[in-house]
Amino acid sequence: MLDPARLAGPDTLVLREPFALLVAHDQLPADAVRALEDDFPRYGSAGFFPYDPRDCGPSMRTLVEAITAPAFADALGAQLGVDRLGQYPTLVTLCQSLNKRHGTIHTDSSSKVVTALVYLNEDWPQTSGGCLRFLRRIDDIDALVLPEIRPLYGTLTAFRRADNSFHGHLPYEGERRVVQIAWLTSEAEKLRKTKRGRFSRGVKKLFGGADRRLGAGRDRNASHRG
Numbered sequence: 001m002l003d004p005a006r007l008a009g010p011d012t013l014v015l016r017e018p019f020a021l022l023v024a025h026d027q028l029p030a031d032a033v034r035a036l037e038d039d040f041p042r043y044g045s046a047g048f049f050p051y052d053p054r055d056c057g058p059s060m061r062t063l064v065e066a067i068t069a070p071a072f073a074d075a076l077g078a079q080l081g082v083d084r085l086g087q088y089p090t091l092v093t094l095c096q097s098l099n100k101r102h103g104t105i106h107t108d109s110s111s112k113v114v115t116a117l118v119y120l121n122e123d124w125p126q127t128s129g130g131c132l133r134f135l136r137r138i139d140d141i142d143a144l145v146l147p148e149i150r151p152l153y154g155t156l157t158a159f160r161r162a163d164n165s166f167h168g169h170l171p172y173e174g175e176r177r178v179v180q181i182a183w184l185t186s187e188a189e190k191l192r193k194t195k196r197g198r199f200s201r202g203v204k205k206l207f208g209g210a211d212r213r214l215g216a217g218r219d220r221n222a223s224h225r226g
Contacts, residue, residue, distance in 0.1 A: 001059075001066040002027060002118075004075035007156070012079070018145060020080040021134055021159035027118070028063075028154040035059035036120055040177055046099040048180060050194055051092035064092055067118060067181050077183075080114060080160045088113050088183040089190045097175045098130060105138050105168035108161045111189040112182045116158035119151035120177040130172030132157060138166050151176055 012024040028036070039057025043049055053061050066072060070086025077085025108115055117132070124130075131148040133141060148169070149157055159165050184190050 001063050002072055004072050007075055014079050018136055019162040019165040022079050023157045026154045027156040033122055033153055043096045046097045048093040048095045051094055076158055082114055085183055089187050091182045091184055091190050091193055093180045095178050098172050100171040100173050103169040103171055105166055107165045111185050112161045114160050114183045116181050118179045119155045120153055121151050122153050124150050124152055129170045130176050132169050135166040
């Protein structure tokens with residue numbers, strides 16, 4: 001599903017400044033688009049949710065297995081200056097849709113070593129809303145490091161967490177399917193984030209849309225704006 005050799009291809013953009021990041025297009029097989037759409041989980045509310053294989057069909061499980069494989073992680077880490085990225089524990093979250101509160105500029109928490117996003121949307125409207133922006137400043141959504149990244153099928157972007165790894169996007173409401181994986185500093189951090197993510201999901205399922213803000217407030221990582 002994901003080939004480390006393809007990730008290292010000539011069309012992959014890698015930057016080291018102001019922080020290490022990469023953007024690679026066409027990383028997924030073209031003939032898998034329909035299966036991944038059918039096998040993506042249907043969540044009842046917006047935001048990012050902890051990956052549960054029981055929610056997903058076989059092609060989605062295969063994709064998660066591929067992106068969490070140590071060989072792929074090591075190839076990704078080599079591009080970003082991280083030695084043996086595959087040794088770190090992983091946390092996978094999935095997002096089916098966003099609402100307009102998502103997208104605030106932020107860095108990731110210090111418990112994350114590298115974050116990667118794989119987008120699964122076959123097309124995208126001609127709008128900047130929902131398009132990821134890597135930024136030079138935390139207070140300016142237009143201070144772009146490179147052109148904004150449309151969340152189109154097969155696009156993979158990743159960055160090494162730093163105090164200045166600012167990113168966000170303009171508000172967007174609607175379906176936007178993405179797989180997010182974070183390589184974490186410890187198993188303890190993975191357990192903590194997983195518990196908070198499950199709590200957030202439970203709140204959303206129990207109380208519905210009126211309490212989505214509560215779930216997001218308790219777990220900013222589970223509603224990541226990447």
